Amino acid sequence: MTTTSTTPLTLPRPFAQLLVILALFTLSSCISEPTESFRDLSVTLTDHRGQTVTFPDDYLGSPMIIGYVYTNCPDICSLITANVNQIEGLVREANPDLTNPSAANQPSYILMTFDPARDTPEQLAKYATSFNMSEEPFHFLTGDSTAIQTVMERMRVRTSVSYDTVSASGQRVYFLSHSDKIYLLDEDASLVYEYGGSMTTPTMMANDLSNEL
């Protein structure tokens, strides 16, 4: 005896309906690929020059490179910072019109701290100076803890306190475990690429940024 192709499935009706709906939903997400956008963050932060800025609003119109650091980190974060520095140099070499920091399509090279308690604008200014990155187009950003937390959660940068101790002089000393990230955003603050910040070659990231110009 052969089963005809129109034999009904014996599934509970609501379950079957749910399966169809889920399937249609799955299909619909194939048709349009959503791009992660950070445009609506509109968070008030402070840069290392002490100026109040809105992120990412003040940087729209050109691509952005964003590295996530804290200044009490001796290894990974210094490498991320040095990498962002090198990306800027490589992009400027490949696009001579960017030699002028005020060029219309000048990208923004942002280092954002996830340790706002210690990384005040003054601290970031010293840190930037030690890397020769205190001038445009570099921006070191901090803010109040709520604002920073909002950005970090949205941008999926995780941190965790480790090695929490008190020094001989009574100062709290702590280190942070953290995600190792550099982001490339386009001029509308949509995510283009997410990189391992200390593990990706500046050359590759600079090429990707040049492609966005």
Added chain:
Amino acid sequence: MKFFLTKTFFAPFFSAVVLLTACQPSDSEMNKNPEMAPSTPDVVESTATITDDAFVVDGAWVRVGMQGGMSAAYFTISNGLDQDDVLLGATSSVAQATEVHETYDVGEGMMGMRERESLPIAANSLTEFKQGGLHVMFLRLTEELSEGDEVQFTLQFENAGNVTVTAPVRMR
């Protein structure tokens, strides 16, 4: 609705869904896999080789840093002796505290650090201190370190004793 509950529809439909779910955009499509990218050729090409009967620290350099901030020293320990050793610690006048640390993957996508209070240095081996791994950490620099400066630090070994290293300060 009845049609959707027939095998005519369901079998091919769900096969299609299973295949098409592969086109769901995932985090990794925008994630440049670090394994695919060449590793950062950041350290000066290490020409360190193990010289027989010699215990040498070379290729040393120190990262720029702000006064009161942190920095790190990187180098290679080349133990050409037939004897194991242990790195017990490090000292320097360039910082308030100097420690041997290691960056490592703590899980959940985070990198962290841990102190290595006694690091085994095997006989006839090379131990690399490099970014993202072992490093000597300078906590709270007593002065700003700028490109072109020089820093001295001392490594304390159980057998080799104190080895003083002079290293240039570099951006990368």
